Amino acid sequence: MAAIQINALCKNYGDVAVLRSIDLAINDGEFVVLVGPSGCGKSTLLRMIAGLEAVSSGEIRIGGRLVNDLAPKDRDVAMVFQSYALYPHMNVRENMSFGLKLRGTPAARTDAIVHAAAAKLEIQELLERKPRDLSGGQRQRVAMGRAMVREPQAFLFDEPLSNLDARLREQMRYEIRKLQRDLGTTSVYVTHDQIEAMTMADRVVAMHEGIAQQIGTPAELYDNPANLFVAGFIGAPAMNFLAVTLQDEVQRGDGSHATVMIADQRLGMVRRPRSDLADRRVTLGVRPERISFCDPSQGLNAQVDFLEPTGLGTIVHLRLAGQKIKVFTSERVTLRATASVGIAVESDDLLLFDPANGRRL
Amino acid sequence: MFIQRHGKGYWILHYALLAAFVIFALFPLFWLLKVSITPNDLLYGEGVRLWPSRTVLDHFHSVISHTQFPLFFRNSVLVSSATAACATLLATAAGYGFSRFQFRGKYLIAALMLITQMFPLVMIVAPIFRLLKPLGLTNSLTGLVVVYTAFNVPFASLLMQSFFDAIPTDLEEAAMLDGAGRFTAYRRIILPLTLPGIAATLGFVFTAAWSELLFALMLNSSSAASTFPVGLLAFVSKFSVDFGQMMAAGVLALLPVCLFFVFIQRYLVQGLTAGAVKG
Numbered sequence: 001m002a003a004i005q006i007n008a009l010c011k012n013y014g015d016v017a018v019l020r021s022i023d024l025a026i027n028d029g030e031f032v033v034l035v036g037p038s039g040c041g042k043s044t045l046l047r048m049i050a051g052l053e054a055v056s057s058g059e060i061r062i063g064g065r066l067v068n069d070l071a072p073k074d075r076d077v078a079m080v081f082q083s084y085a086l087y088p089h090m091n092v093r094e095n096m097s098f099g100l101k102l103r104g105t106p107a108a109r110t111d112a113i114v115h116a117a118a119a120k121l122e123i124q125e126l127l128e129r130k131p132r133d134l135s136g137g138q139r140q141r142v143a144m145g146r147a148m149v150r151e152p153q154a155f156l157f158d159e160p161l162s163n164l165d166a167r168l169r170e171q172m173r174y175e176i177r178k179l180q181r182d183l184g185t186t187s188v189y190v191t192h193d194q195i196e197a198m199t200m201a202d203r204v205v206a207m208h209e210g211i212a213q214q215i216g217t218p219a220e221l222y223d224n225p226a227n228l229f230v231a232g233f234i235g236a237p238a239m240n241f242l243a244v245t246l247q248d249e250v251q252r253g254d255g256s257h258a259t260v261m262i263a264d265q266r267l268g269m270v271r272r273p274r275s276d277l278a279d280r281r282v283t284l285g286v287r288p289e290r291i292s293f294c295d296p297s298q299g300l301n302a303q304v305d306f307l308e309p310t311g312l313g314t315i316v317h318l319r320l321a322g323q324k325i326k327v328f329t330s331e332r333v334t335l336r337a338t339a340s341v342g343i344a345v346e347s348d349d350l351l352l353f354d355p356a357n358g359r360r361l
Numbered sequence: 362m363f364i365q366r367h368g369k370g371y372w373i374l375h376y377a378l379l380a381a382f383v384i385f386a387l388f389p390l391f392w393l394l395k396v397s398i399t400p401n402d403l404l405y406g407e408g409v410r411l412w413p414s415r416t417v418l419d420h421f422h423s424v425i426s427h428t429q430f431p432l433f434f435r436n437s438v439l440v441s442s443a444t445a446a447c448a449t450l451l452a453t454a455a456g457y458g459f460s461r462f463q464f465r466g467k468y469l470i471a472a473l474m475l476i477t478q479m480f481p482l483v484m485i486v487a488p489i490f491r492l493l494k495p496l497g498l499t500n501s502l503t504g505l506v507v508v509y510t511a512f513n514v515p516f517a518s519l520l521m522q523s524f525f526d527a528i529p530t531d532l533e534e535a536a537m538l539d540g541a542g543r544f545t546a547y548r549r550i551i552l553p554l555t556l557p558g559i560a561a562t563l564g565f566v567f568t569a570a571w572s573e574l575l576f577a578l579m580l581n582s583s584s585a586a587s588t589f590p591v592g593l594l595a596f597v598s599k600f601s602v603d604f605g606q607m608m609a610a611g612v613l614a615l616l617p618v619c620l621f622f623v624f625i626q627r628y629l630v631q632g633l634t635a636g637a638v639k640g
Contacts, residue, residue, distance in 0.1 A: 052534050072537040079538045085531035089553045098549075099539035146539070 001185055002063030002153040003028045004049065009058035011044055011210075018044050020210045021058065026188065031180055033189045035197035036207035036233070042190045043158055045207075049188060050156050051075050063153055073102075078147035079156040082163065084139045086131035092118075092142050093127040099150045117145045120179070137168045144179065155180065157189040161196065173199060194234050198222070206230045228358035231285045231351065237315050239285045240325045243355070246272070246280040260284060260350055263321035265300045268347040273361035282361060283353040288315065288328035290349040299342035304335045318343070390615070397421070397608035404604060420609035429584055430610050433592035437571060438617055440502050440588055444509040445567040449521075451514050452562055453555070456521025457547065461530065474515035482512075486579045493580060500583045508580070509570045517562050524558025525551070560625040567621055571614075589614050 004026040011019040019041045026032045034042040047053040049060055051072035060067050067075050078099075086095050093114060100110040118124045121141045131139060140160060147155055160176070161169045177200050180187050191197055197204045198218040206213045206221060206229070214226040218234075225231035231239045246258040249272055256272035258280075267284070293299075302325065305317040313330040318341065327343060335341065352361040396404065397420055399413040407413060424430045458464075459471065489508060490499065498504030528551055536546035574590040581587050589610065596607035 050534075050538060052537070071542065072534070073540045073542060075538075077538065079535065081531045081535060083529060083531045085529065085535035087532060087536070087550055098536070102540040102545065146535075150539070 001028055004154060004186060004188070005059075005061040005064075006045075006049075007059045007061075009045070009048065009060060010056045011041070011048060011053065012056045018210050019048075019056075022212050024205060024212065024215065026186060029184045029186055031177070031187045031189065031200060031202045032205060033191060033197040033201035033203075034205045034207055035191055035194055036213075038192060040207040041210040042192075042205075042207050046079075046156050046158055046188060046190045049154075050077055050079050076150075076153045077156055078150055078152040078154075079158065080140075080143045080147050080160045082159040084131075084143040084160075084163075086139055086142055086146070088131055091128050091130050092123065092134070092145075095131070095142055096145045096149050099146065103150075113149050114145075117148045120148070121145050136164050137172065140164065140172055144176065148179075148183070152185070154186040154188065157187065159191055160189075161191070162193070169196075176200070195236065198234070204234075206233060208233075224360075225285070225351070226360055228283065228285070228353050231353070231360075235287060237288045237326050237328055239287050239351075240291075241353075242284045242286070242320070242323050242325065244282060244284040246270075246282060246352075260352075262300070262323070265321060267300065268345060268350055270347060270350050270352060273352055281355060283355045283358075285351040285353060286325075286345055286349055288326040291325075291327045291343050291345050293327070293329065293333075294342045294344045296340055296342035299344040302341055302343050304337055304339045304341060306337055307333065307335065316341075393608050393611050393615075396604055397612045399605065401605055420605040421613070424606050424609045424613065428592075428595070428606070428610075429587075430589065430592055430613070432584070433587050433589040434613065436502055436586065437588040437590075437614070440505045440509065441567050441570040441617075443502075443506045444513065444570040445563045447506065447510045448513040448517050448566040449559060449562045451510070452517035452521045452566075453559060455514065455518035456523075456525050457551075459518065459522040460525035461533075471519075474518065477512075477515050482575055486575065489576070490580060499580050500586050502586050504580055505570075505577060505586070505588070508576050509566075509573060513566045513569055517566055520562050520565065521555075521558055524555050524561075528554050564622060564625055568618055571618055 004024075006022055006024040006026075009019060009022040010017065022045060024032075034045060036042050044053055048055055049062075051067065051070060051074075055068045062075060062077065087098065090098065096114045096117065097110045100113060105113070114127070115124070118127055121144060123138065123141050123145060126134060126138055126142070131142070134142065143160070157176070161172055164172060173196060176189075189196075189200060197206075201218055203216060204218055204221050205215050208229045214221055214230045216224075221230055221234045225234065225239075228241070232241070242262055244260050244262045244267065247261050248259045250257050254271070257269050258272045260267040260270055262284075273282075300320060302318040302320040305319055305324070308315040308317070309332075313328055314333050316327045316329065316333060316335065318325050318327060320343070325343075353359065354361055395412065398416040398418065399407075400415055400417045400419065403413050403415060459467065493499050493504050493508070496504075498507060532550050532554070533543070533546040536550045537543065541549060572590060573588075577588045577591050578594070581591065584592075593607060593610055593614075596603045596610065
């Protein structure tokens with residue numbers, strides 16, 4: 001087990017920059033999830049840690065040791081692939097013991113380790129089977145077992161659940177996390193699924209266009225997104241973004257405040273952002289579940305567009321001053337399209353972003 | 362899945378067409394066998410019959426004991442086996458390189474390899490002869506192995522590349538993370554999965570070398586280094602063709618190729634990689 005340090009790491013393919021100066025310190029035993037849309041560089045970063053991609057510039061340290069130029073076999077990390085990459089001509093036992101054999105572990109000890117891992121993963125009865133005779137979930141477990149037996153410095157996961165159906169994915173999510181907690185092995189996990197990131201991570205690295213947009217705990221990213229990308233990517237249903245203006249600044253004891261206006265309706269008071277805005281137009285972000293319904297005479301007036309019942313609750317699509325907005329409520333609502341409703345938001349839940357560069361204000 | 366249902370007529374037609382094709386493909390072989398066991402006096406006397414009224418093994422006997430055919434046969438086995446081994450070894454290495462690595466000039470080399478396949482071989486017999494003569498490689502089996510290997514490697518490499526392309530890179534990456542170097546990953550993981558491809562390539566090169574006539578004829582003037590296709594020509598003399606012996610020699614020449622394919626056919630079975638990735 002070891003900490004992983006990544007300093008100013010860059011990756012270029014010719015003129016194309018895939019990773020732009022990534023800095024990341026992963027603590028010993030920590031479970032870090034790299035999340036982002038496809039093409040954001042998350043898999044490239046993982047493969048660079050594994051040694052499967054060369055480093056263009058910057059450095060990677062595993063357990064304090066610089067590994068930039070080390071072959072994958074000498075980095076002592078184990079990887080679980082999206083495809084599982086089980087050796088098709090070997091049975092489960094041979095798949096799991098392959099790494100130990102290569103390291104010259106005595107046969108008796110190899111056998112004991114494989115059995116212990118198989119017991120932990122509940123795959124003892126599969127040991128003599130070939131990968132082609134296993135289900136997706138079983139292959140996933142074998143891939144985990146193959147990574148576990150070597151007791152590596154770190155586990156690397158490359159979208160390991162994306163080939164499973166939704167129910168199995170939920171179960172394996174929990175099992176991987178529990179296993180990692182039991183073993184205490186430093187883990188880096190790549191996914192494009194923000195739910196996986198939120199549920200599994202000690203810390204999340206939200207990536208976009210080769211840049212680590214924000215690094216923090218799931219709650220930090222959810223409550224305090226650093227920019228429009230993180231705000232929009234994390235959370236489902238996604239955050240609402242509205243074009244608003246700031247007006248009527250007032251001074252109070254704790255600083256300057258402004259009123260957030262959407263068209264001629266007043267949304268609430270916020271602390272005036274310190275940065276100088278060219279004009280007073282900003283992008284407002286507000287999470288659908290932080291908006292509540294109220295009496296139309298007291299809140300903002302919006303028209304119902306349509307409803308999406310999810311079972312857990314209802315996503316209500318509204319129009320507010322010509323802009324689209326979603327409200328998530330756990331109540332069973334029975335609203336008609338075009339009906340007028342009143343909505344209200346707490347001032348604390350209003351997040352302001354600079355429309356020019358997307359940064360949080 | 363969508364299951365198609367067909368009437369009886371469809372299946373009758375289906376099998377009739379298959380049978381027609383199989384008969385068309387195998388008939389020359391049947392005729393080879395038939396003539397090889399027909400006595401000389403019946404060959405022209407009986408007209409065209411599917412099976413002679415009397416069969417003999419005389420032709421086989423005289424081919425084996427009274428001609429140089431055993432020597433030609435031995436030469437062919439040596440040349441074809443050596444060519445198959447050399448060409449497949451080189452093609453496996455080249456195919457792996459083409460499949461797994463990006464390097465400068467990769468597409469140029471692939472294009473050049475394809476271009477070598479476009480020449481009519483007759484055009485280059487003379488230059489090849491001039492090249493081999495000073496090296497002492499004419500009238501020699503080694504010379505034939507060198508030439509055949511050179512001509513078969515380009516296509517065999519492309520063939521092997523397609524087999525390597527079909528094996529996910531994830532597998533060798535997993536092996537490399539498991540503690541294998543690239544060569545160990547290749548030997549322990551990729552090679553066992555490529556056996557069908559290697560068998561196909563071996564078979565392809567072996568049969569190509571086995572039936573080659575042009576170079577075998579032009580690069581050799583002695584019978585000591587002749588292969589069996591050249592030997593077959595010996596049955597054609599100025600005034601007559603000894604069909605019986607020629608066909609008997611042909612049947613004998615078929616045997617090693619058949620044996621070779623019996624030996625490699627179990628590796629030709631595809632689907633070995635099933636279950637490697639996703640399900």
